[in-house]
Amino acid sequence: MNIAAGKILCMQGDTPHSFYIVKKGNLVATFKDEQNEILTKNLGPGSTFGELSIVEGAPLEYTVQAEEDCEIEVIPQSLFQETMAEQPIWMKSVISFLTQRNSIAKENKRKKDFITTFPSLLFILAKSSDKLIYLKDLKNELKNFSNLSSLETYKLLLILQDFRLIRLQAETLTVENETLIKLLYDMLRIRAIYKNTSHYILSLTEQAILSTFTKTASEKGEQLPNGHISVKTIDLAAQTKQSMHGMTLTMRSIETLLQKRLLQASPKTSTKINDIPGLEFIETFSADFERLLNLLELNRIYPKLDKKLVVSG
């Protein structure tokens, strides 16, 4: 087949069910992505294209135009099928295996790009000084870190919206909980780089005690000059018994939270240094209330995150 300079041989999205071999001349293949950005590649003598179109009827990924007069060998699907009919049965299996493997690789790449772009998205959101961000600007920024498509990026944003970390509007997004985004990013960073679990990840007991603390603080808490909220040990112990099915609050169960400085203990004034530890010697517990709420929310989100990323991707 001869094709004159400037003529378009096939368009992106066409399903010609043919395979093309460039015999003579040069063509240019242009690929337009969903953001209308155009990528090009040259197809000179010996180049081939349309292999998935002939084997499985896949649409062409690019528009091909002749830069000069060209000679192209076009293999129609009918010839492919006739030739395959003459081959041993296992040859068909080999070709079908290769195309399947290609589809699996493509899908793996898409999923991996999706999952691995999530931290970059969190990074940008965590570091942005504005609470209102234009989606266009965010996508442009994200391109510096990943080549994830717009559609896939939007899917990631939907996950964040599901977790109530952001709110999406038509052209913008609003950061709803900047602190939590930062905590989540830090946790992923520590997990990936240092292969460690962040100390923000709490055990179920720790979560239960902190939940009880926040509940007690909401009802009977006292605001301290440093902004923290203080709760009497007696109130905390009573609330623990009530909301944790009769469980008794002990110093042992609260110890790790003190070590992590999530709770601070104020000993009774009469207490001697040697008397500590012992819950009976602690008059009040105090904590940064907002921080605790964020940590509890973080621990609610975190176990769901990996699954959500895999399912959404």
Place this chain on the structure above:
Amino acid sequence: MITGDSRKKIIPPTCSHVKAGFVVSSPQDEDKKIILLNEGELVALDPKANNKVVFKIHPGNLVGVGALLEREPVRYIFQATVDSVITIIDDECMESELKSLPVWLLAIIKAISARTRRINESIRAAKTDNPLASLAAFCKFFKEDEFLQTKALLQEFSWLTKTSIPAASEALKALIRRKLVIFQGDKSCLSIPNPDLLGIFVDYQKAKDMDKSWPPFCLTLQQKRILVLLSTLENGTSKDATDWIAFFKEHNFEISVADWLQIQQFEWFTEKGNHLLSLDLSKINYFETALKYEQNIKGTVK
């Protein structure tokens, strides 16, 4: 059209009957082969996981294509669970079969294999083509008074973009050379003197990647003077096009229609309605900063 050779020289595949428990292929085998299961059942056992069953192979399925055609390592042991009938296509047989295929069919097989190989390589590759621009984009998010640990910064960037540490270190060196990033003390720490400048540098790099000219470095002398004049005005100063041209004339700038159109492309003004064009000082500052640090951006700073 090439239709292929005759099938005379073909070495036929071997058909074998194997007993239950027979290992038909394993990672230790020197000869790579494709195994097509005709009857019975095979299982794939993972030798690295105490020979745990990974998957089952049913009649009509085949294994070993990657090993034979792509020389990929064989990961599993394939063992018959019941008496089975298999077809073995070894190197010689495959080669003779491929030789008999029409050239175009061989090209299709090669193209699909190459496509998969490229995808698999891209999964392992860095997520950006320009690590320098990417690192600059990463660094611009940090505050100018922040002291950053060099090693931790490189690790974090590498994790986000899958850029290798050596490539990230090279990119960092290029930013240091441009004085866009500064080492502190014994190089274990660094700081970003002007995060906005890094943002400008990223835009310059992007234009360079696309072989596009970058507006701040394409200004004529008159345009540069106009830029300086505009920088003295208040943000949001608004006039229609005729008034802006008259304003420039008042300041001894002869502006042709072509000049005016070009200035508008620089986006120094934003349309405000009623044909009014409002001065965008942030854009003016952007151009001024780019010009001030041209040597840093271009990498010619001493």
